[in-house]
Amino acid sequence: MASYDQISKNNWRYRISLGKNTETGKYEYISKTGFKRKSDAKHQAEMIERQLRNGDYIAPSSSTFKQVAEDWIKQYANDVKVSSVRAREKAIQHAIQHFNTKPIQTIKKHDYQRFVDDMSIQYSKNYVDSIVASTNMIFKYAYDMKLIRVLPIEGIKRPKKKVSVEELEDSEIHKKFLEKDELFQFLEVAKNHHSPQNSFEVFTTLAYTGMRAGELLALKWSDIDFENNIISITKTYYNPNNNKKHYQILTPKTESSIGKISVDPHVIQLLKYYKVNVQDTWKNELYVDNNFVFTDVNGYPLVIKKLSIWIQAIMKKTDITNKHISTHSFRHTHCALLIEAGVHIKEIQERLRHKDINTTMNIYAKITNSYKKDASQKFSKLMENVSKELF
Template sequence: MATYEKRGNTWRYRISTGKNPTTGKYEYISKSGFKRKSDAKHHAEMIERQLRTGEYISPSSHTFKQVADDWIKHYSNDAKISSVRVRHKAICHAVQRFGRYPIQSIKKHDYQSFVDDMTKEYSKNYVDSIVSSTNMIFKYAHEMKLIKTLPSDNIRRPKKKRTVEELEETEIHKKFLEKDELVEFLQVAKYNHSPQNSFEVFVTLAYTGMRAGELLALKWADIDFENNTISITKTYYNPNNNKKKYQILTPKTDSSIGKISVDPKIINLLKDYKVNVQDKWKDELYIDNNFVFTDNNGYPLVIKKLQLWIKAILKKTDINKNISTHSFRHTHCALLIEAGVHIKEIQERLRHKDINTTMNIYAKITNSYKKDASQKFSQLMENVSKELF
């Protein structure tokens, strides 16, 4: 029950919330400055109603940074270390903007302005990461009863218009290889590039569609030489590219775990590579942890080294594209599409959790497949065309 008292020309109310079990002292909610008793009573009744329904949020001085730090610790309990790293990087922008402000003081307008600024400055994918991570902080604050409403609710994401230059760049530098380009790349890797296992690395990426992290975590026990399959059960994590300080983690998602069939030629290639290359590296300095793709000391290759190999190989070709290790996964998908493989089979082979991910790669389909589709349509419509043209 609230009590009221007049102080000078204004009214004050006080509501008892009971005895604190920790301190043993009675605690109160109070507010002053009301011009009329009826105003104080109206406000007190609203607070009492919120107390009864559990909706009351006590005033708090918790800053956004304090809550963000608490959230990332909580998030780290269940998330993969790679995911924590991504989230930590993303929330730095929000901490920079809101860090010293009490989280209760951040309004929807403030957050919308922040999202607008991020959209102007960064790519869509990175802004997605920033916004989703910051939203998690606000949701955590709401669950901890530090804020009453979510400033992130119904935030508008302005569409970033691409310039003509960006559209042209996207068209010119597709991030996967056509079939003939893949052949050219692999020929250079095999005959005109010094690292002894670079050819095997890129062939395996291109012929399996594996992620680079999955490839580098691959062990010989994962390869079934009799049934021509590869089991994918783990991924390599090494953000600092220190060959001795790597981690082997569970895959990106549960759907990433799987067993894929592989061309027998690739299986035989790997078998020959093990005997004729890797086994010859083994001496007293070799750290043998059964990894497939290693340096000559037995440590798994680092992704940065693969990227350097790609650049070196591309310089010896006529290919003018911005290719990364992940490009070979897209190349594999595009060539499956060109070969006429059903979209559901492609999803299962690439282990995409959502078929929309697979569908989106259709937007990057190879030029040769487009030409083939046009030729097939022309053949189908040949008789009709004779009557029309």
């Protein structure tokens, strides 16, 4: 039961006993002053007592959004890979910067909507998805910890970003994968006009398998079945700081990422030749031999930044223009060429080890120009007789 006291004129207080704290042995209370009338204090006290009975009372807290976010990321780090933590940390920095020392209990739905709107103006849809998903986790954590009564994230609307004609044209021009003839030109330069002795092997393997760059750099010779032309994917390379001596070999992103890839026998022979005639010649007393396939001359796995530098150097020696090629582009290239070869979408999903076929379908939308032309030619041939009659 609550008790009520008049502290001074127009200033009433309610006081609710919570009983004795078993740990401290002291009695605890919830109290509040500042009510003009006793009836006002009573109304508030009865609401608090009802919340206590229902188990949904939220004690006043001065915890800031930043403090709660930092607590959440520590807990989150206990159950996931370091690469996932790194991605979440990057995403929530935007929310921390926006809300910072604002008490989390004072953040309302309209505050969060303003934040989402602001992010949607500044960044791409995919990146905003990551920011919003990560920030939502913080609020859900606060809700579970009984720091907030209501989730401000519910009912938030994502503004539809209007795309200009220039942006549409730009997205068509700057494709992120190589056509078949462009891939040939790229690999020809890597083989004959690029000084690193294993760049041709690196990019050929990426293009012919569709594996992720992290999976490629984690490959060990024991992962390659030379007899059956199969490469096993069981791990991924993680090195956000690109320090060749400080890297981690982690389990793949998802269970579906683990698998075996059938590889063109020519690629297997290329790797076998590279091992004997290139990598083995580097082995001396300074060579760190951990059985990795793609290493520098000292035996350390190549860093992804190095591959990116190689890509830019090779691209400058080709006639390929208006392309933004990255290590991941070879995965998209592999997918596009599989589509051009007529491989069924389900087989492509299994080969690329996509957990969700929608991911494969999204890449399908980036199909190569040559395949589009081929489809048009096939349709024209099919409709040839009809066209002659009509046109």
